[in-house]
Amino acid sequence: MSERGAGFVPGLEGVVAAETRLSHVDGAAGELTVAGFPVEELANRATFEEVVYLLWHDALPDAGQLADLREALARRRALPRATLDLLRAAASEGTPPMDALRMAAGTASLRAGDASADGDAAYEEALAVVACLPTIVAAYRLLLDGEExxxxxxxxxxxxxxLYMLGGGVPGDGSVRALEAYLATVADHGLNASTFAARVIVSTGSDLVSAVVGALGALKGPLHGGAPGPALDVVFEIGEARRAEPVLREKLGRGERLMGFGHRVYKVRDPRADVLATAAELLYATDGDAALYGLALEVEKTAVALLEEHKPGRNLQTNVEFYTALLLHGLGLPTELFTPTFAVGRVAGWTAHCFEQTERGRLIRPQSEYVGERDRRWLPIEER
Known part of the structure; x- marks a missing residue:
């Protein structure tokens, strides 16, 4: 019999580690609630600034409050010279974008040095880090390409x-609306790995910028935030609709996982996939490659059918990764920016969870169960 007690839960699966008003994930029903709103209700209407305000204040902003938040973020978007110098050095080494973002995000503290109007240092840090993340990602992308x-x-x-800072000029309304829908959809999603990391860090009394840097480190891991690119790669590999079934069948026969399908929490279709499917349909109808969109739909339909054939009863449906890849590609983003762009949206949730955890004033300090040797005796080095 294992020495591990009944209290040990690998991966903390099913363990409740926080109370939150920010979001609720119902995997069995396929529902995501964000601050009281079904994600479909919020993402199809809200701007990113409205989502940030909602998560931070538990209410939608009025016109004046929204204008104040927009102005506060606008004043903090420009990067300090030290941040740009760091990004130039990273680009000269060909550092991956998520590593560059993690390193540069810490410099948000340079923008958070002045106290906010109400003297709340954490709120000032949150404004600084939310404002600068997209500037960092866009600036680094251009620097990698040898541009300013x-x-x-x-x-x-x-x-x-x-979108403007990525170098494409002033974007059209359709592209902006598509990105707004994406950022709202990914802004918060329960106590996922990166959010938990942020809450643990800030629970120690550390600063909010450090918590966001830690969250970025967790998000970088391929088991959490690194899968949208491969989901689109499969579509490109297939190339044309008639190849969808043989290519996917061969992959499943080799035991490969089909990226963009199935989810650890959702046992039915991921509700975020539905939101982004609608956004992608609207985007590709006006600004995208209609042929690619049609191919992606055929790949999706074929994949779901084959997964049911190979893994009956598992109900492996399309998840957020599939339509994230399609939407962000339609907006002109390269695959290496998919996860950094996810962070641009998720930082709204990270910062809100930091506020919530700080209000609790409780250090997160779980126990571990010791399974190592006992009663060992020290041996001098000549006897080992």
Whole structure:
């Protein structure tokens, strides 16, 4: 019999480690509630700034509050010279974008040095880190391509600015609306790995910027935030609809996982996939490659059918990764920016969880169960 007690739960699966008003994931029903709103209700209407305000204040902003938040973020988007110098050095070494983002995010503390209007240092840090993340990602992308970063436009909102700073000029309304839907959809999702990491760090009394840097480290792991790119790679590999079934059948026969399908929590279709499917349909109808969109739909249909054939009863449906890849590709983002762009949206949730955890004032300090040797005796080195 194992020495492990009944209290040990690998991966903490099913263990409740926090109370939160921010979001609720119902995997059995396929529902995601964000601050009281079904994700479908929120993502199809809200701007990113409205989602940030909602998560931080538990209410939708009025016109004045929204204008104040937009102005506060706009004043903090430009990067300090030290941040740009760091990004230039990283680009010269060909550092992957998520590593560059993790390193540069810590410099948000340089922008958070001045106290906010109400003297709340954590709120100032949150404004600084939310504002600078898209600027960091966009600037680094251009530096990798040997181009100079584009300064943020104070007249543009958060989503529009991100697309603008990527070097494509002022984006159209359709592209902005698609990105708004994406950022709102991924803003928060229960106590996932990166959110838990942020809450653990801030529970120690550490600062909010450090918590976000820790969350970025967790998000970088392929088991958490690194899968949207491969989901699209399969579509490109297939190339044409008639190849979908033989290619996917061969992959399943080799025991490969089909990226973009199935989810650890959702036992039915991922509700975020439905939101992003709608956003992708609207985007590709006006600004995207209609042939690619049609191919992706055929791949999705074939994959779901084959997964049911190979793994009956598992109900492996399309997840958020599949339509994330399709949507972000349609917006002109390269695959290496998919996970950094996820972070641009998820930082709204990370910062909100930090506020919530700080209010609790409780150090997160779980126990471990010792399974090692006991009663060992020290041996001098000549006797080992």
């Amino acid at each position: 970063p584009v300064d943020p436009d104070p007249e543009l909102g958060h989503a529009a600015n991100y």
